[in-house]
Every structure is written in structure tokens, then in C-alpha cells.
Amino acid sequence: MNQESTATLRIPLTVLQDSTAYCHRRLPYESGGFLVGRNDGDGVGTATRFMGVETAIMRTNGFMFRACDVFEALLTCDQQGEVLLATVHSHPYSAPIPSVTDLTVACGHASLLHLIIGFSSHPPEYALYAYMLAKDKTPQPKRLAMNITLSS
Numbered sequence: 001m002n003q004e005s006t007a008t009l010r011i012p013l014t015v016l017q018d019s020t021a022y023c024h025r026r027l028p029y030e031s032g033g034f035l036v037g038r039n040d041g042d043g044v045g046t047a048t049r050f051m052g053v054e055t056a057i058m059r060t061n062g063f064m065f066r067a068c069d070v071f072e073a074l075l076t077c078d079q080q081g082e083v084l085l086a087t088v089h090s091h092p093y094s095a096p097i098p099s100v101t102d103l104t105v106a107c108g109h110a111s112l113l114h115l116i117i118g119f120s121s122h123p124p125e126y127a128l129y130a131y132m133l134a135k136d137k138t139p140q141p142k143r144l145a146m147n148i149t150l151s152s
Helices: 013-025 067-079 100-106
Strands: 005-012 032-039 045-053 083-091 113-118 125-133 139-149
Touching: 005 013, 005 113, 005 125, 013 032, 013 045, 013 083, 013 113, 013 139, 032 067, 045 067, 045 083, 067 083, 100 139
Parallel strands: 005 045, 005 139, 083 113
Antiparallel strands: 032 045, 032 083, 113 125, 125 139
16 A cells, blocks of 8 residues: 555544544444535645435445435535535444455546545544556555644
8 A cells, every 4th residue: 555645635523523423323334425525726625514325235344325325415515516525434343444345446436535434443543545546457545644623
């Protein structure tokens, strides 16, 4: 895995807490949603809220958005002048390291970042990634730094 890169996403603590609480309530299943907000023009986005999305399949080792929920999230963001910044999903029993499924399913969404919340420890661990294709076409995670702020 590549080394951690500079911050590309600012996340207010309250937004991180909202996403964590949402995923915690759905344990032992994987769950998630989206971080939405604004692009600040400096190559860094600021999340202003978490939008929870129910999983299409209730599993302890997999999460998949329903297409209709993704469309609704995009439409809502557009109507409110927001942008979709990142996907969020939980790992109920493991660290926040992308699984093979995470990489192969989400790798096509190169414009989005991916926040994973790992509940294998207390408190939960967080990791932010960009997924990209290597020269040999295999999906590769690039861990990014997060900037957790106390205000939006």
C-alpha cells in the first residue's frame, strides 16, 4: 500500500460522529453512505454532512449501494448546490483497510474518495483512500490524510 498523502478532505468532527453513529447502529452488518459538501477550490473538499444509505444486501462482510439511492443522493446534492465527496462504509470486524471487494467494486469511482470505519477496535479507526488502477490494471488503494476539524 502507498504511503499516506496530504489531506484532500476536511471532515468536521460532528460529521464524522454522525457517520460513525449511523454505522454503529447497524452492526453487525456493514453499512455506509456518503460525505457531501463543497469543493473549496484548493484541491480540498469540506464535508458538511453525512448522508446514510441503506445497503442493498445485509451482510457482515459486504456493502453495496442500491442504484436508486445513489441517483437520489446525486440529485439531492445537485439541488442543494453540494457535491458528493466520498463514500463511507464500515468494517464491523476488521481494520479500515480496503478489501479486495472494496477495491474491485469501488475502483471505477475514481472521482470519489472512500472513508472506511473499522470497528475492530475501540474507539473505531478511520482511513481515507483514493482507489486507482495501476499500470497492470489492478486496483490499488492510496491512503490519504484526513483533516478532522471542530467546525464546518
